[in-house]
Ligand SMILES: CSC[C@@H](O)[C@@H](O)C(=O)COP(=O)(O)O
């Protein structure tokens with residue numbers, strides 16, 4: 018996405034009447050994601066970037082109550098364009114969001130603590146989650162930013178182990194993205210998932226499709242149905 022606006026001052030970088038300004042979008046989307054149970058208890062979040070700016074939410078705050086002036090703006094080299102006036106720290110998910118930006122040229126990355134994701138990582142005990150023959154697979158994209166998957170494709174999402182500190186997931190996520198170059202997301206066991214897209218609408222749409230697929234898969238497995246292949 019082309020750089021948003023031509024702000025010259027720190028507050029102008031996040032202050033805009035345009036509802037599609039990334040600083041406004043992050044606040045709105047966090048409220049939506051809160052209603053879905055994806056970012057409750059201050060966990061989870063979303064980052065959006067354009068050609069020049071990376072927009073990051075503050076850490077450890079109620080994500081559904083963030084205001085645009087609370088948003089951090091970084092450069093692609095990870096230095097800061099602006100920090101909020103209030104004493105806030107940037108999200109601990111920042112290095113994970115940068116994995117999506119650096120390795121997939123994503124335009125947005127979402128981190129959820131969805132219970133569907135957590136349950137799937139408990140029921141799929143190995144290194145990957147797999148599902149086929151579901152219409153919503155068509156909402157997913159190769160590598161998150163490529164062409165749409167077909168109904169005939171099997172969706173494969175790598176699972177990495179959780180770490181006590183969010184930042185320490187960075188290496189595991191990077192390795193999983195290298196090992197699974199077509200995967201549009203990475204699941205984190207007992208924690209949630211990271212998912213990205215070429216822009217925020219694609220990331221949001223894929224997050225909704227994947228969450229749906231994870232919920233269906235968990236229900237299928239709980240009643241003894243396989244999620245891959247057609248039942249014989
Ligand atoms: C319930 S706290 C969860 C956090 O430690 C972490 O997992 C998280 O997703 C949010 O990190 P944050 O730094 O608040 O953006």
Ligand SMILES: [Zn+2]
Nearest residue numbers: 060061183209
């Ligand atoms: Zn988290």
